[in-house]
Amino acid sequence: xxxxxxxxxxxxxxxxxMWVISPATVRQIHEEIIKNGKTSYTTTLKMLQVMHQKGLxxxxxxxxxxxxxxxxxxxxxxKQMLEDLKNRLFGGSISSLVLQALGTNDTTKQSELDEIKAxxxxxxxxx
Amino acid sequence: xxxxxxxxxxxxxxxxxMWVISPATVRQIHEEIIKNGKTSYTTTLKMLQVMHQKGLxxxxxxxxxxxxxxxxxxxxxxKQMLEDLKNRLFGGSISSLVLQALGTNDTTKQSELDEIKAxxxxxxxxx
DNA sequence: TATTATATACGAGAAACTTCGTTAAATCAT
DNA sequence: ATGATTTAACGAAGTTTCTCGTATATAATA
Numbered sequence: 003x004x005x006x007x008x009x010x011x012x013x014x015x016x017x018x019x020m021w022v023i024s025p026a027t028v029r030q031i032h033e034e035i036i037k038n039g040k041t042s043y044t045t046t047l048k049m050l051q052v053m054h055q056k057g058l059x060x061x062x063x064x065x066x067x068x069x070x071x072x073x074x075x076x077x078x079x080x081k082q083m084l085e086d087l088k089n090r091l092f093g094g095s096i097s098s099l100v101l102q103a104l105g106t107n108d109t110t111k112q113s114e115l116d117e118i119k120a121x122x123x124x125x126x127x128x129x
Numbered sequence: 130x131x132x133x134x135x136x137x138x139x140x141x142x143x144x145x146x147m148w149v150i151s152p153a154t155v156r157q158i159h160e161e162i163i164k165n166g167k168t169s170y171t172t173t174l175k176m177l178q179v180m181h182q183k184g185l186x187x188x189x190x191x192x193x194x195x196x197x198x199x200x201x202x203x204x205x206x207x208k209q210m211l212e213d214l215k216n217r218l219f220g221g222s223i224s225s226l227v228l229q230a231l232g233t234n235d236t237t238k239q240s241e242l243d244e245i246k247a248x249x250x251x252x253x254x255x256x
Numbered sequence: 257t258a259t260t261a262t263a264t265a266c267g268a269g270a271a272a273c274t275t276c277g278t279t280a281a282a283t284c285a286t
Numbered sequence: 287a288t289g290a291t292t293t294a295a296c297g298a299a300g301t302t303t304c305t306c307g308t309a310t311a312t313a314a315t316a
Contacts, residue, residue, distance in 0.1 A: 076218075077229070084214070084233060087210060087211070091210055096231070096233065100231060103226055103227050105248060112253075117228060118249060125231060126242055
């Protein structure tokens with residue numbers, strides 16, 4: 003169980019960058035951000051300060067340029083947000099969510115299908 | 130392709146009620162809402178007015194008490210929000226999302242597993 | 257050491273979301 | 287018809303989220 007708030011839209015965009023390049027300075031993160039659109043450096047800085055305040059990222063302040071890192075892994079965040087969506091829109095049923103997800107999609111690779119099947123078998127064994 | 134904004138947290142809570150009892154008046158929807166927590170009637174009314182403004186609900190104003198209904202079905206909204214989550218947190222890969230969802234969960238019913246498998250086979254045939 | 261560059265902190269404004277009170281109109285009951 | 291009830295409309299205040307400028311401190315460099 004984690005206690006952290008769900009990241010907002012903008013926070014999630016920043017986390018996505020951090021999961022690739024962190025640990026990183028604000029400058030490094032900001033360089034990535036401005037590849038898709040204008041933003042001030044101080045905007046990025048403020049976002050990270052707020053995220054730190056919320057506990058979404060941890061930081062090392064030993065040096066002048068602080069080093070930031072996500073508190074949760076990408077996988078843990080995926081789990082958290084799937085859980086949230088499941089509860090708020092799928093009546094708490096993960097299989098309902100999965101069914102809808104599979105039904106929606108029409109371009110799943112064979113290798114991925116196999117992976118899903120394998121996982122299904124594993125889940126099945128446990129019951 | 131639909132053009133509607135993603136419903137906010139509170140809007141989604143209202144939509145969940147409407148998918149069960151709509152078409153419905155503000156009063157009817159509000160009665161459901163106050164079953165879990167206090168809210169003023171005018172708050173519910175305002176939410177519905179804003180949702181109508183955004184196109185999330187349609188309404189019939191022939192009578193004094195307007196009749197509201199969601200614009201999209203629950204299924205269409207599920208699809209929309211899964212699509213959004215997929216793009217923002219799963220690099221656009223639905224199978225990655227499904228794998229994570231199945232891995233997270235440990236209480237899937239056998240009947241649901243069978244349903245998922247059947248759907249997988251169907252998806253597979255199309256390739 | 258003095259100047260310049262780079263970083264953090266902070267506050268304030270803009271924008272989106274949520275809540276609620278007041279007003280006025282329509283409907284109902286007496 | 288008159289008064290009470292129910293409803294919609296509206297504006298405004300409270301919250302959260304996002305953006306940015308200014309001030310200040312630290313580090314680099316000339």
